[in-house]
Amino acid sequence: MSKVNLNVKIGNLTLRNPIMLASGTVGYGNEISEFIDLKKIGAIVTKSISLKPRKGNKPQRIMETAAGMLNAIGLANVGIEKFIKEKIPFLKKHDVPIICNIAASTIEEYVECVSMLEHEDGIHAFEINVSCPNVKEGGLQFGNDIKMVGKITEKVRANTTKPIIIKLSPNVSYISDFAQAAKKEGADAVSAINTLVGTAFNIKTRKPKLYNITGGLSGPAIKPIALAKVFEIHRKVDIPIIGIGGIMNWQDAVEFMIAGSSAVQLGTVNFIDPTAAEKVLKGLTDYCNENNIEQVSSITGSYQLD
């Protein structure tokens, strides 16, 4: 019997525990459900959905780097209609809170997506991807532009009563300024971080290794950067933070919570160990019990600075 209360409140969103699966790293849950019991997970964040289906980038889409990976998937997704028809029913059956991640190339498109999904009761919140580095239009340009991030938040807020999480790009000078803009326009939370822009060349052919030339860096290699971004937001802005970046085990998850995260998302690790989420949850629970922590939320921002 665990004594700890694992519930976390993220703005208006209450989750049974702080362990979530990150967008783009578990598709729509079908495959990963063969490895973990989705009923145990705090929430699943869907692959970014766009209004229309997207084919995604040509290969090569991924490559391994030192303790990480680059990806340029290009937001390949089934589009919102198929998502509603086929993917939501599956996830509802598994009794896992769905956070729908939305990507778009115009503000109107974000609003249209949110409006189409507003009455889907399986969807507990929206995560607005303003920061995907792998598509030509939208994506990073939005994530780089404070005014746009504010505007997208404002418009989405005006069109939904569900909680909104703005997923921030780390490819900026001060991420806390972006968190501030999201907060000001009514976001319930921010998630940080999306991937960092990176590239690689083949030294024989001198060609880029990815078709898209650049990709997004993720995995253990980015953890220190992600932690610093979470910490920066936590110190400067009063908004719940969902920490993401290179989490491989429960110790990493605890570290993200200490740095200021209310919850965490597991990304790249799902590819290597699709059972990781359950292991992290167990490790976190044991850590709380061993340290007489009654509320997991009390770890959030508990860093000790002299």
Added chain:
Amino acid sequence: MNIAENQIDEIIELEYNIHLFKVISPEIARKINPGEFLNIRISELAIPLFRRPFSVCDVEDDCYYLMFSTMGTGTKLLASKKPGDFIDVLGPLGNGFNIVDDFDRAIIIGGGLGVAPFPYLTRQLKGKKEIISFIGGRTKNDVITYGLENISVATEDGSLGFKGNVIELLEKELDKTDNIKSKIFACGPTSMLKALKILAEQNNIDCEISTECTMACGFGICQGCPIQSSADEDKYLLVCKDGPVFNSKEIIL
């Protein structure tokens, strides 16, 4: 699809630095089909990060075999394992060869280490179908014939068998007048598969090819392994989930 620690029972060193691992797993041995693969986590550390995909090479009782040579970090580490060691295995994965089709002769074509899935395929077809194997390599040191039957060899430098590539050899040998219903099973470098796809389609022979690409997950969640569908211009198939074995007509190489 499952994750488990499998114990290495025996390591057999073949010629030219080819390693053959005999691994104990009644579950995988029972379930896996020729052409399917396993995704192996070689190190618990973050380097190398990805699992590495390997075809099932053969199955015998409660054991399966893996065949590999050292390419880089991952395979070097794997090669340092000893009998009794455990490996972290995810699988069986993917779609293998379709052998329930209506055909009488199996034409097996392997380039280099592309022969890896064929000892198991051969085992399953033996006694049921006629088998002809065409094996190619750059030199005789790249020609692996372990577990195969009725073999013709091609080397690009002519150091063994036919001088030229294995598809040229196949073309030469294809007896267009004989009307035994044949089906091709192939695995090897993309350039070889491309040439084969054209030849098979020209000669109207059913042809299945096992494709390769970098994989992060191996089971359909990362979208990292697209291959163009020939039926639908707007669609990519996934090598790990829809493949790695495709009918040559399904995909554009």
